[in-house]
Amino acid sequence: MKLKQSPLLVAMLVLALVLSACAGSAPAGETSTGAGAASVAAASQAAVNSAPLAASTAASTATASTAASVAASEAASTAASASAAAGGTGQASAAASTAAAASGSAAPVTPASAGEYLQTIRNRGRLVCGFHGGFAGFGTLDQSGNAVGFDVDICKAVAAAIFGDATKIEFRPLPSAATRFTAVQTREIDILSRNTTWTISRDTSVGMDFAPTTFYDGQGMMVRTAENLTRLEDMGGATICVQSGTTTELNLTDAFRALNLEISPVVFDTQDAATSAYAEGRCDGLTTDKSQLASIRVGLPNPDEHVIMDVTMSKEPLTPAVLQGDPQWHDLVAWVVYGLITAEELGITQENVDTFSASQDPNVRRFLGLEGELGQGLGVENNFMVNVIKGVGNYGEIYNRHLGPETPFNLPRGQNALYRDGGLLYAPPFR
């Protein structure tokens, strides 16, 4: 029987083999045109063997990674010539930075060279920040379309540290949790500040680097008051609405597996979809971080008909993340967050920061860059914290602006208070 699609199939197979062969042969020191020719030969040879697609791709990948440490510099020059060939488009500068990164990959342990990321951001002239876009209090859009929220202000603080200007920033909304790490991995965004829980697998195998936690949260469960539920043990067989691609989904399963109860999760792509499904009675319960549940409950038609159960299913340290591999960039984000906490500790606010320039306290003087060169190691001005505080204020100010008593959420500081007030916020010294 003659199959209509067989030529197409063969063409695809050959194309795939050509691609994988290219990747395999390029680090071996070929020029870009030579690699093309060699790979065509390799592909035809491979086609004779008719190796399965997946197997050959995996094999060539293995070749690439073993050859990488030996011939990474050749690969870099290949990449450079390739980007030169692609020049003349708007991608030129991006391609150049790609080449720069590839040359850095000569060091086998930390592939991206220190400081390269910060330089890319400086050249671009603005920080690209991934935020939620639809999560009131943390990352949402106000009536005039500006990004506002707790997570947003963390990004602004970093922009202020780099440029001395909290407005040199571009916001990318990432309402779907499932794509947020890909956005970091592909460098679509420089920093992910989108109520993301810090976990070991995300820190290692997903390729994130986490700055210190900005908000300590825990997973809760909201149910209808009329159901009279107080314990998870009573919820066997219940249907629970949950957002996909979150630790919430796993914690939910873990919590009920531990109790040996079966539940039926309905997994939605966005939190809004999960919320509305719960509100209409598709599910018996809605689960996510407690802070978010509080924000959701206020927005429901009759908040009194819903209750957040007094159970905590998990630890949820919500933490900004950057791409793993550039320690300087990670350090900068980390110390901006520590700086916000330290500022609250020292009592430095957006309003009174200028008055501190006359301070004789060496801690304050070092912190504000009046003494020492603490900014240099991070690749920014020594007085970067002055810019940060002028831009967004200290941690307490940010918290109160978006989540405090004057807001509809009125979330108590709880674990998010300074350590001396019984919370978990503790910054290492600026010294």
Add this chain to the structure above:
Amino acid sequence: MASSGLSAEQHRPVPFYRNVKVLAVLAQIAFLVLIILLFWILYSNMIRGLRIANIPLDFGFLDDTAGFAIGETSIAYQPADTYARAFAVGVVNTLRVAGLGIILATILGTIVGIGRLSNNWLLRNVAAAYVAIFRNTPLLVQLIFWYIAVIRRLPRVRNAWGINGVILASNRGLAVAWPAAAESYRTWEPWLWMGLVIGVLAFVARRWQLARMDRPGSALPHAFLAAGLTVLIGALIVFATTGTLPLTIGQPVLGGFNFTGGAVLSPEFFALLLGLTIYTAAFIAEVVRGGIQSVNKGQVEAARALGLSPSQTLRLVIFPQALRVIIPPMTNQYLNLTKNSSLGVAVAFPDMFNVSSTIINQSGRSVQMFALIMASYLSVSLLTSLLMNLYNNRIRLVER
């Protein structure tokens, strides 16, 4: 003649850079090189990114524990199972909705397509309106409409519509009474296999008989009758020996949080199936209409002259000829339906793509998972078009 006027200069061969044939080949080579270069840049960029992020590019993670629950499973699945198993659950769910969708869309589309050509004014215009509405609005919008505006507007589970124990509709889904295995099911199972074997034997025998008598007709009714009788006799014997029927009727009743007993069609599955069926049927209707109209008018007139009724004309004369025109574009619609089922993610149906999104987020292996997703859709699509091509070859006009 011209030869006398030609100078030696004009006989000189054309340089290659002015030779159209050579230039055409060179342009193609340059184009090919450019394409390969482009893909190579993309590929090497991906590999570099993965190396920086320290993500290995292998499929070993599929053996790790998935750790998440799936709301709707057609094959046995526990949160403690592997990622591979979770992915398989997604694949089965995709195949379930796509397979059922193809059958229903074909039936609905054929009815509407014939309706478009009806002499009845109302029927003709209703069919035309159906096609106009559903073919010209985006599928995603339709899916969300069915899910949010129709199915989720059904009453809450405690005030479900319907008859308790028979059929209940609520925004938790449609629960219907459905056969369930009883204790004596195991002893009945051999009879099921025997029924299958006898059915196949009956089919072969009847076909041979028909061929010997040189008569048209299908062997299927005999096969089903034989198989059905075997299974029924088996059930009676099981009942006589054990005292219980092998199957009971599971009745949906409200218990605890949800329905228990019977079969439950989830709102997500129902919305996706409804959306895919109605949307694709609009396209199939046009394919069917076009196929019917492609049959020469003389065929209809000849059939009527021979005294065939309108339905006989349609069934015996028009349809067999129209099928030749219908099948190839119909294959496209089947492929579209299968691929469109990935929009189930918008209505929270745990299809292949939805489950994979969760796997990607838990494991970080986006490249491998997307390769797996694409390979799966590719396999399903190629298999579908292979089957349709086989069928197309069978019904093709045999040229003598």
